[in-house]
Amino acid sequence: QIVESGGGLVQPGGSLRLSCVVSGATFSTYTMGWFRQAPGKKREFVSAIMGSGGGINYVDSVKGRFTISRDNGKNTVYLQMNNLKPEDTAVYYCAARLDSLSVFEYWGQGTQVTVSS
Numbered sequence: 001q002i003v004e005s006g007g008g009l010v011q012p013g014g015s016l017r018l019s020c021v022v023s024g025a026t027f028s029t030y031t032m033g034w035f036r037q038a039p040g041k042k043r044e045f046v047s048a049i050m051g052s053g054g055g056i057n058y059v060d061s062v063k064g065r066f067t068i069s070r071d072n073g074k075n076t077v078y079l080q081m082n083n084l085k086p087e088d089t090a091v092y093y094c095a096a097r098l099d100s101l102s103v104f105e106y107w108g109q110g111t112q113v114t115v116s117s
Helices: none
Strands: 002-005 008-010 016-022 030-037 044-049 066-071 076-081 090-098 111-115
Touching: 002 090, 016 030, 016 090, 016 111, 030 066, 030 076, 044 066, 044 076
Parallel strands: 008 111
Antiparallel strands: 002 016, 016 076, 030 044, 030 090, 066 076, 090 111
């Protein structure tokens, strides 16, 4: 089971931290990813981190503003989002895949992030 939290309404330039708790799996063997889907748009990749905490990557539009991290002792992955822009408004989804696979198999229900003044 994957459960996201931390979304909300924030002004441009503000910050939010999303959290994603995973249960029922050996968390440290899973690559965790964050995706987002804005209204009328396809879901897009945002960031991912491997089970060891390495292999971090980001979509270009969030580099330097978002930071992904994980705490394997708490089965939790985080997405720290700073300097938020209106174009970051979307439903953010947490996803998991085994490190050895290429497709994200498990998904959360999503959390809404709205950036607006």
